[in-house]
Amino acid sequence: MDWGKIRFFLGEVWRNFTRNVIMQVTAIGTVTVMILLLGTFLFAQQTLGRVGGDQIAKIEISVFMTDKATPADGQRLMARLKSDPRVKRMTYIPKAEGLRQVRDRLKGQLDTSLLTSNPLPDALRIRVVDPNQVHAVAAAAGKMPNVANVEYQRDFVERLLRLYDVMSKVGLAFMLLLVVTAAIIISNTIRLTVYARRREIAIMQLVGASNIYIRLPFICEGFLDGLIGAVLAVLLLGIGRWQLWPKLASSLPFFPLQDAGSDFGTFALQLLGVGASVGIVASWISVGRYLRT
Amino acid sequence: MISLREVGLVYPNGTRALDGIDLEIAKGSFVFLVGHSGTGKSSLLRLLYREQKPSSGMVVVDGIEIGKLKRSKIPELRRKVGVVFQDFKLLLDKTVWENVAFALQVTGAPTRDVMRQVPRVLDLVGMAHKSRVFPNELSGGEQQRAAIARALVNNPKILLCDEPTGNLDPVNANEVVDLLHRINLKGTTVVVATHNALVVDRMRRRVIRLEHGKVLADDERGLYHGIESDIRRDAEDLALAARVRHGLG
Numbered sequence: 001m002d003w004g005k006i007r008f009f010l011g012e013v014w015r016n017f018t019r020n021v022i023m024q025v026t027a028i029g030t031v032t033v034m035i036l037l038l039g040t041f042l043f044a045q046q047t048l049g050r051v052g053g054d055q056i057a058k059i060e061i062s063v064f065m066t067d068k069a070t071p072a073d074g075q076r077l078m079a080r081l082k083s084d085p086r087v088k089r090m091t092y093i094p095k096a097e098g099l100r101q102v103r104d105r106l107k108g109q110l111d112t113s114l115l116t117s118n119p120l121p122d123a124l125r126i127r128v129v130d131p132n133q134v135h136a137v138a139a140a141a142g143k144m145p146n147v148a149n150v151e152y153q154r155d156f157v158e159r160l161l162r163l164y165d166v167m168s169k170v171g172l173a174f175m176l177l178l179v180v181t182a183a184i185i186i187s188n189t190i191r192l193t194v195y196a197r198r199r200e201i202a203i204m205q206l207v208g209a210s211n212i213y214i215r216l217p218f219i220c221e222g223f224l225d226g227l228i229g230a231v232l233a234v235l236l237l238g239i240g241r242w243q244l245w246p247k248l249a250s251s252l253p254f255f256p257l258q259d260a261g262s263d264f265g266t267f268a269l270q271l272l273g274v275g276a277s278v279g280i281v282a283s284w285i286s287v288g289r290y291l292r293t
Numbered sequence: 294m295i296s297l298r299e300v301g302l303v304y305p306n307g308t309r310a311l312d313g314i315d316l317e318i319a320k321g322s323f324v325f326l327v328g329h330s331g332t333g334k335s336s337l338l339r340l341l342y343r344e345q346k347p348s349s350g351m352v353v354v355d356g357i358e359i360g361k362l363k364r365s366k367i368p369e370l371r372r373k374v375g376v377v378f379q380d381f382k383l384l385l386d387k388t389v390w391e392n393v394a395f396a397l398q399v400t401g402a403p404t405r406d407v408m409r410q411v412p413r414v415l416d417l418v419g420m421a422h423k424s425r426v427f428p429n430e431l432s433g434g435e436q437q438r439a440a441i442a443r444a445l446v447n448n449p450k451i452l453l454c455d456e457p458t459g460n461l462d463p464v465n466a467n468e469v470v471d472l473l474h475r476i477n478l479k480g481t482t483v484v485v486a487t488h489n490a491l492v493v494d495r496m497r498r499r500v501i502r503l504e505h506g507k508v509l510a511d512d513e514r515g516l517y518h519g520i521e522s523d524i525r526r527d528a529e530d531l532a533l534a535a536r537v538r539h540g541l542g
Binding site for chain 1: 342365367368369370371372375376382384395396398399400401403404407408443444447
């Protein structure tokens with residue numbers, strides 16, 4: 001280990017970093033905002049995804065058979081649907097069972113003893129593996145023989161899926177915009193440092209410093225901007241997670257919020273990685289552009 | 294050591310800086326490049342440390358063909374070639390010691406080498422006693438000697454000097470050229486571009502005269518205005534003397 005070399009290198013990095021404090025603060029602040037929003041967004045998406053997922057998992061397709069269908073027809077239909085890999089689980093409800101369920105559900109609201117004959121057909125209830133396949137499975141079931149009609153909560157499913165989809169896309173676009181902004185500001189900061197140090201760089205090139213030696217202090221500067229910004233954001237997210245979240249959760253008891261902070265450590269590390277990477281890539285690009293010309 | 298064959302250099306704006314240059318500079322020699330401003334002296338030096346690529350012809354420096362040198366191999370060349378400028382190009386926020394050490398440190402040299410080489414070259418240029426001083430507190434001559442120390446600290450085989458005495462008074466200029474001479478005597482090939490006639494005439498070394506990007510004269514023990522002009526001037530002086538004598542007589 002050559003401590004003289006390390007001290008020289010760290011001295012160079014420190015010199016870069018302290019050359020323009022205001023720009024450095026701007027760059028770090030931008031990264032903080034970026035990571036903060038990224039973290040909040042990912043958290044919101046995860047929570048909504050989980051809530052939506054719970055609802056979607058409960059969605060069932062009801063397949064009603066024609067009046068003249070025999071129990072044997074019902075068995076055949078079940079066998080056909082069972083071979084479909086999109087179907088997760090299904091239950092066969094003969095008309096007697098259906099009537100009993102209706103009676104249970106309407107108990108106290110309606111005098112079901114008035115129902116002497118059974119108006120219900122035999123039915124199947126299907127749950128699918130992937131909520132996106134509800135439509136397809138319902139349509140397929142509708143075309144099978146002896147099927148009278150198919151019902152499911154079409155509107156609800158569609159809205160939930162669309163909301164989730166739109167949120168993901170908007171959020172992604174928004175995040176990309178933020179990442180690009182942070183990268184541009186870091187790269188601008190580095191460019192200012194490069195400009196302030198152009199004499200040093202010229203002399204380095206003159207005396208035969210290799211490119212990586214010239215680049216490294218600037219890359220470190222970008223890395224520090226990204227990392228420090230991300231650390232600040234993670235601290236703020238941590239405060240939000242342990243201080244604000246419990247209050248919010250207790251004020252919205254009807255909303256099935258779950259504790260999403262169990263893997264906060266991994267989440268924080270990922271965010272730090274994003275911050276540091278943005279810093280490194282941005283500075284690499286801006287120094288590279290200077291050295292080529 | 295340095296060889297140029299049919300070398301031409303045209304800048305992107307169309308200026309023809311060098312045109313059909315043929316030169317051989319032997320290992321260990323001391324060469325002056327003279328000529329008016331804009332005759333291509335600096336351009337020629339810039340080719341030798343690959344600040345410029347030749348537009349045509351072949352430039353070879355210590356076995357390296359400049360035109361074909363890969364960008365990633367430039368640092369290797371630069372470590373064999375020390376360069377000194379008219380404006381010194383010292384870093385003002387670093388001391389003399391730090392300026393010289395910087396040239397080694399940025400090539401990744403081990404601290405052991407830095408501690409050994411820096412005192413050696415500072416001693417060679419006579420700046421050891423000023424090693425803790427900042428450039429702004431030095432005279433021009435001292436700054437140039439510090440810059441020479443920096444150019445030498447990598448132990449280059451070739452030392453290129455672009456108007457090294459341009460900012461110096463005659464006394465300091467002579468000192469710097471004497472230093473370059475001493476460095477040359479230790480075996481380093483030295484090429485000095487200058488229009489300091491006094492220095493050139495005092496040294497009487499090889500003088501290559503450029504004009505409009507071409508080699509106009511190449512004299513083994515030359516003078517700034519050329520040996521022929523020197524002879525002519527001598528002849529004119531004799532003629533004048535004769536006329537004066539005649540007039541008087």
